[in-house]
Amino acid sequence: MNEDPIREGYTFNGWTGTDLESETKVVTIEKGSIGDRAYTANWKSNSDVVYHVQYYLEKLDSNDSNNPNNYDLDKDEELFGETEKFVKAVKKDYVGFVYDENNSNNVEEGNIAGNGSLILKLYYKRNSYNLKLNNDENIKEVVGAGVYKYGENVNISA
DSSP states (O other): OOSOOOOTTEEEEEEEETTOSSOBSOOOOOTTOOSOOOEEEEEEEOSOEEEEEEEEEEOTTOOOTTOGGGEEEEEEEEEEEOTTOEEEOOOOOOTTEEEOTTOTTOBOEEEOOTTSOOEEEEEEEEOEEEEOOOOOTTOSOOBOOEEEETTOOOOOBO
């Protein structure tokens, strides 16, 4: 066996098996050898495998927090770790937003895939605020009370 085998996310350490005392990169089976032989490839997981953590913020006009189209990607972090290592996304603080732990699109944790395909996703919903307006004795009516989302324009008139 002259060429190293390939496995994404791993480094080939060598062969073990029939007539081998330790891991060996090259196995030579002499001409005229007889009998069954078995060899096992030995691997070491790589520690520089890429994975991503993406942070999504709810759009102002969203009316369905479980629809991923109602979110904008705020940040895509490229991180590195060891193949098959279990990782968890780190939640961030966003002014005017709160992490939506009930969002079905969240992928909070996973194992780093050797091919770099792991993408963790965290979704943040926009805060809503109640605006209450009180009219004074010289004001007949005030308009604009209601519930508003963070970042929404508010018009008040009296």
